[in-house]
Amino acid sequence: MSIRSLQRTTLRDQCLDGLRSAITSGQLPAGHHMVETDLSSAFGVSRGTLREAMRRLEQEGLLVAGPRGQLRVREINEGEIGHLYQVRAALEVLAARSLCLHDDFAARLEILRGCLQRLHEVQNDLGEQIEADLTFHRTLCELSDNPVLLSSWLALEGPIRITVMHAGLERALHNMSADRHDHLLNVIAQRDPTHIERVLFEHMDEAAQRLMRAMEAQSAG
Incomplete structure (x- = not known):
């Protein structure tokens, strides 16, 4: 070891x-x-x-x-991954919609941009990339100013980390790519709640599907 x-x-x-x-x-x-x-x-x-x-x-x-x-x-199965990312998506949609209602939205958006910049800087370091990815999403929830929402998201963070190892390097890197998060931040910047909801659910569903396919491949092998 x-x-x-x-x-x-x-x-x-x-x-x-x-x-x-x-x-x-x-x-x-x-x-x-x-x-x-x-x-x-x-x-x-x-x-x-x-x-x-x-x-x-x-x-x-x-x-x-x-x-x-x-x-x-902890071990996580395919069904748990699906449920985990559904709940995560719902929390982050609520966080993003709440963020859009703040008078200082522009200042809060800049905080998220800083988190995204960090993700761009660590694209060649898997460990740092994981931390930067989680920091971006955690900060989104923090900026909602909803402590119940944040504590609910934090309760998912451990299981979310567990799913990373199931993905394999290629899938993990894709899920945490800076480009995927650039698109997400651009959508949040438009302050369109309906668009934000659709894109965030798509973002999480794509990640979950990749994780579940990785588990299926491992089981078949």
């Missing part, structure tokens, strides 16, 4: 980031049982620090407890 040891500063947060990245990248694959002794040694942290990080990932939905209480990386 090529997980590098962590510096002795903010160990829990670094361990949390490292575990999250290892899960999202597939280094710790779906269904993998989290063996504390192996992981604490790999990360160079105590088992107590590791447990704190794993508890956080369980809250995020990246880890689940098995029958005996041992944590493992």
Whole structure:
């Protein structure tokens, strides 16, 4: 396991980031049982620090407890992916429509443009690309000024990360491409609620379909 040891500063947060990245990248694959002794040694942290990080990932939905209480990386099936992206689309449509109603819409749109610029800058780094993609969508929800909407979206973020590993590199890169998000931002900039709803649902449906096709291909293989 090529997980590098962590510096002795903010160990829990670094361990949390490292575990999250290892899960999202597939280094710790779906269904993998989290063996504390192996992981604490790999990360160079105590088992107590590791447990704190794993508890956080369980809250995020990246880890689940098995029958005996041992944590493992969450597995997601095709049906769950479809439902996940339907709910995600509904939340982000509501966020975008709410954003359009703000008097300072232009200023808020510039914040989203900054997130999109970051996505353009990291197109050759899968890990950073994942973070930039999620930051764009999370920021859209934050800018709605609806805390219930945001907390609902955050509850989906862990499972969304899990779906990335199912996609395979080519499909993951397509779903997170800057060009797809350029189009999305341009539509939001027009402040047409009906158009926004159609395009956002199409955006999410395309991503979900690619993920589900990847799972079908893996099952067939």
